[in-house]
Amino acid sequence: MGIPHFLAIPYPIPGHINPLMQLSHLLSKHGCKITFLNTDYIHKRINKNNLKNEPTTINFVTLPDGLEPEDDRSDHKKVIFSIKRNMPLMLPKLIEEVDDLDVENKISCIVVTFNMGWALEVGVKLGIKGVLLWTASATSLACCYRIPQLIHDGIIDSEGFPTKPQEIQLSPNMPMMDTRNFPWKAHDKILFDHITQEITTIDLGHWWICNTSYNLEHATFSISQKILSIGPLMSSDNNKSSLWQEDTTCLDWLDKQKPQSVIYVSFGSLAVMNQNQFNELALGLDLVNKPFLWVVRPSNDNKVNYAYPNEFVGTKGKIVGWAPQNKILNHPSMACFVTHCGWNSTIESVYCGVPFLCWPFAGDQFVNKSYICDVWKVGFELNKDENGLVSRQEIKKKVEELLGDQGIQERSLKLKELTLDNIVEEGHSSKNLQNFINWAKS
Structure with missing residues (x-):
């Protein structure tokens, strides 16, 4: 059995690329091999010099997002649906090409961020296991996961709008939530349907990895056995996958x-x-x-x-x-x-x-x-x-x-300490990461 070889596929925005890059660095430090897939458009925007310093265990590949160069990529509906139409057809060939370069260590696991769940479907067809890296809070994942239940209980309608203003708890120990503040707030029916569909698709992932720690959202982990906290994900070096030139x-x-x-x-x-x-x-x-x-x-x-x-x-x-x-x-x-x-x-x-x-x-x-x-x-x-x-x-x-407010200063430092305890050697997040890597090797 070769080393685990992860294919990392972020949705093409900094808020997804950066955490997945941080996870990739972490996995590469643990001896895993990474192939990181960006869209052509994003790859051109990320400063080429930035990628020269990446560890050699991270290999970059690209696929087109299906849009024209002049298309507005801040229109997420347009980007999401163009990617969904075009990329799934091209991914199997790309995987084959990557595997041909290192037959001993073929791609063994696909890691996607939200909106890229289609790649988990491609993986299932090719016999490759998959996981989701959820880049928001575990609580917002729990909200999306509970959409069918929230509709069934009459808390939201089939378009995601609250039936009345109220506060609810998603599970007994979780904080109260205002139904007007669900994560799909301000989305339209098409995007809400996409979110609902995507939650079903990401169920194909064996784990839902979250960039959070147990102390920050402890009650949320009871929502699903799949949710795994491995945060905080932090890279000590400069952000080499920035889309804008950083002013140092x-x-x-x-x-x-x-x-x-x-x-x-x-x-x-x-x-x-x-x-x-x-x-x-x-x-x-x-x-x-x-x-x-x-x-x-x-x-x-x-x-x-x-x-x-x-x-x-x-x-x-x-x-x-x-x-x-x-x-x-x-x-x-x-x-x-x-x-x-x-x-x-x-x-x-x-x-x-x-x-x-x-x-x-x-x-x-x-x-x-x-x-x-x-x-x-x-x-x-x-x-x-x-x-x-x-x-x-x-x-x-x-x-x-x-x-x-002295109290806020003190609580901020205390929260920092509790959160960092998760990523020391025997910390909660560190153990989760190790279990995840062992699972990837098996």
């Missing part, structure tokens, strides 16, 4: 700031706000009157889609297009993180012991915000006013409240 000058700037003085503001790779909200945020950062590091992400063609308000001064801050988030959150100058509460950002901030100011936009971010504010109690929510905006005054008020 911010690290030198952070070195010049006082300990626990900097407000870090970043909304991940997908969240979009309108110009009015952008203005309020800019003027709010001025009002706070503290050093800030603000990531204003460029669009795919490297332009920034916002204009800074005329009265914005910004002299206390540094604004960058994209940044090495792990290193920033780990920096001693960090005071707090103004975030959209995407799961990757959430787990990175917990890992670094940095308190949160929560500004969720979509999907599972509302569930994550509930954990941060109500369960772990390591952050505050930024509330919107009657115009649906987070006002500059609200930003100033909440930053001051957060930084003046």
Whole structure:
């Protein structure tokens, strides 16, 4: 029997590529072989130099996503359905080509992220076992897994909308959830049907691996025997699979700031706000009157889609297009993180012991915000006013409240400690990873 050879297939967005890359690094450290499949489009966007430094146990291959170069890839419905139409037909040939290169160590397991469940179906036909890497919280996976039950119990209708506003528990020890905040919030019927279908498909995976730890969501693991926590997944090196050029000058700037003085503001790779909200945020950062590091992400063609308000001064801050988030959150100058509460950002901030100011936009971010504010109690929510905006005054008020709250600082450091205990040698996540690798070898 050769070494386990994993074929890793992420949905083509940073929030899926990066955790799967981190998992790939981890498996490669344990002596496994990895073939990592990106779409042609993503592979071109990821800086070629970045991939030269990857371990030789990780081999990169590509397939087309079926879209034209000029198609809008921020339209996820378009991307998901184009991939589903085109890639399943091409995958068997690719697997055959990879296997021909190393007959002793053929692909033995396919790891997909959500939206790529079709590859598990291809695997079943070819006799290759499969697993899912779920890149959001285990709780949001539990929500999706329970969709048929939620419809049956009349909590949501067949389009995913709550039948009435209420709070429910998915299982006895789990936190209460507002039915308006399910992860498919703001999706339409077609995408909701896709999610329902995808949950059935990923059932073909033997494990549902989650980038979380037992202490963060312990009650959720009772929902299914398949859910396996192996987080927090963290890579110590630079993020080599970034779609934007990282501005590392911010690290030198952070070195010049006082300990626990900097407000870090970043909304991940997908969240979009309108110009009015952008203005309020800019003027709010001025009002706070503290050093800030603000990531204003460029669009795919490297332009920034916002204009800074005329009265914005910004002299206390540094604004960058994209940044090495792990290193920033780990920096001693960090005071707090103004975030959209995407799961990757959430787990990175917990890992670094940095308190949160929560500004969720979509999907599972509302569930994550509930954990941060109500369960772990390591952050505050930024509330919107009657115009649906987070006002500059609200930003100033909440930053001051957060930084003046000794309890939140202490709980953040305690949560960090408990979470990191999972990835030490005999920790819960480490044991799960070892069991998973043993399963892959068998």
